Amino acid sequence: MDYFIISRARVDSQRDTMINIQFKGIAKHYRRRTILDGVDISLQDSQCTLLCGANGAGKTTLLKIMAGLVRPDSGTLNTGLGEMKWRRCIKALKEKAMYMHQQPYMFDASVRRNIAYALPPMLSHEDRDKRIYEALAWANLEPLATASATSLSGGEVQRVALARAWLRSPSVLLLDEPTTNMDHDARLRTHNLLRQLKDQGMAIVISSHDALQFQSLACRQLLLKDGKISPVNTITQAENVSAFPINPLQQHQQV
Amino acid sequence: MDTLNNATFEAIQLLASGDSELWNIIGISFKVSTTAILIATPPSLLLAFLLAYGNFPGRRLLISVFSTLLSIPAVVVGLTLYLILSRQGPLGDLKLLFTQSAMVLGQIVLCVPILVAMCHSALQAADRRAWETARTLGAGPARAVVTVMHEVRFGLFAALLAAYGRIIAEVGASMMLGGNILNATRNIPTAIALETSKGEFSQGIALGIVLLILAFILNGLLHYFQGKGRFAT
Ligand SMILES: Nc1ncnc2c1ncn2[C@@H]1O[C@H](COP(=O)(O)OP(=O)(O)OP(=O)(O)O)[C@@H](O)[C@H]1O
Ligand SMILES: [Mg+2]
Numbered sequence: 150m151d152y153f154i155i156s157r158a159r160v161d162s163q164r165d166t167m168i169n170i171q172f173k174g175i176a177k178h179y180r181r182r183t184i185l186d187g188v189d190i191s192l193q194d195s196q197c198t199l200l201c202g203a204n205g206a207g208k209t210t211l212l213k214i215m216a217g218l219v220r221p222d223s224g225t226l227n228t229g230l231g232e233m234k235w236r237r238c239i240k241a242l243k244e245k246a247m248y249m250h251q252q253p254y255m256f257d258a259s260v261r262r263n264i265a266y267a268l269p270p271m272l273s274h275e276d277r278d279k280r281i282y283e284a285l286a287w288a289n290l291e292p293l294a295t296a297s298a299t300s301l302s303g304g305e306v307q308r309v310a311l312a313r314a315w316l317r318s319p320s321v322l323l324l325d326e327p328t329t330n331m332d333h334d335a336r337l338r339t340h341n342l343l344r345q346l347k348d349q350g351m352a353i354v355i356s357s358h359d360a361l362q363f364q365s366l367a368c369r370q371l372l373l374k375d376g377k378i379s380p381v382n383t384i385t386q387a388e389n390v391s392a393f394p395i396n397p398l399q400q401h402q403q404v
Numbered sequence: 405m406d407t408l409n410n411a412t413f414e415a416i417q418l419l420a421s422g423d424s425e426l427w428n429i430i431g432i433s434f435k436v437s438t439t440a441i442l443i444a445t446p447p448s449l450l451l452a453f454l455l456a457y458g459n460f461p462g463r464r465l466l467i468s469v470f471s472t473l474l475s476i477p478a479v480v481v482g483l484t485l486y487l488i489l490s491r492q493g494p495l496g497d498l499k500l501l502f503t504q505s506a507m508v509l510g511q512i513v514l515c516v517p518i519l520v521a522m523c524h525s526a527l528q529a530a531d532r533r534a535w536e537t538a539r540t541l542g543a544g545p546a547r548a549v550v551t552v553m554h555e556v557r558f559g560l561f562a563a564l565l566a567a568y569g570r571i572i573a574e575v576g577a578s579m580m581l582g583g584n585i586l587n588a589t590r591n592i593p594t595a596i597a598l599e600t601s602k603g604e605f606s607q608g609i610a611l612g613i614v615l616l617i618l619a620f621i622l623n624g625l626l627h628y629f630q631g632k633g634r635f636a637t
Contacts (some may be wrong), residue, residue: 173615217539218540227627243542244542247540254531254533254536254537256551256552256555257555266538274484313541317541
């Protein structure tokens, strides 16, 4: 598939836009059951992938494997230094990828501290405050900064989790059904934030059983079924463009 | 009845007047038990973490061993350590018997199972997502461990309090390993047990009051933390 929309970040940073990370032959069994049976998937910067599949198809398992949280039974990984065994580059993978739970976990602390968690520990006090402030502003969370994160609504929890992702800014962001149980407004907000993350250059993978919802965001759609991945050709480029308003800068670049 | 009244009155006087012998005994109790808890807690926490999150052969066996050890009688611990530390025992050369160190050792053995079992169940009750979230947000294993412990801190405090409550009031091991030597190894429970049998009621009552107050405080804190823990999840 061609990549038609060029993000600002990609142009600005001039960074390597080739394949960012590549998984090959990922297999996972639980007891005797095969959940994943040789999945190949590669991710590129600023690319949004929609991962569809029925309940129990193994979407969560695959995303956790891709985040380095679950270890596959077999599979190799290429994070840019050549194809390697899982064990050898798990650390590099963890640094690159971030997983967001279907219901993101909030630490028993304030919203501010939950967001600050995503910052590297070695950072000056002023830098920390500045970046936390920026993240709060980015996700529209300033009024909630000192609130306890464990008592937030589902939509607010989602925004805190996205603010953490924004701060951590991984090259690969893996989201597990990010908008289940959200009302229309919250969904729009989430889409909007996700689009910004994508435009910053993140490779985003979204798992969902509701493909339609993310069509405006996704560049491609994959189907996970019987432990295998196959592409779905429902999102055409034309739809992709018309489905959401593109900002003027991007439009200019497309011309 | 009269002797009891008099003894109680004397007991309160003893406490209030800051009787040095009495406060020495109280001090030894707290010193020994606090030392034991401080030494026992880090390895117990680590073990509890491994039991809750690790995946190694013998894990289930270890869990049941520790829950069995929960109800081990203090005198059995005392006896076992006595045999090990006595002059003919394998560690007899260390000359630890009838010292505070021996008491600390005994209390460590007594409180480790409580710490491990209770910390284990607190950690196991922690949401798996806490660990995964910490790791995926860039925390290394050590930081993630601290984070998860922070999430279940009330359960962990409860474990500490329960363990402290057990060893501070424990007679059997302290008696056998310490020997109830005045100003050295005589602590609250051994003093109550032995001095009372010699007819020194007022000191026994005074120390009993201290233990009761302590038990009251520990229990209050325990309820507070357990309640907190319940609401936090
Ligand atoms: N830790 C585990 N131990 C045993 N079985 C597991 C484990 N994790 C997942 N499974 C099984 O693997 C299968 C796939 O689970 P997974 O959560 O990946 O599915 P999913 O596609 O995310 O489903 P959903 O759409 O309901 O979220 C399920 O049948 C589940 O029971
Ligand atoms: Mg799932």
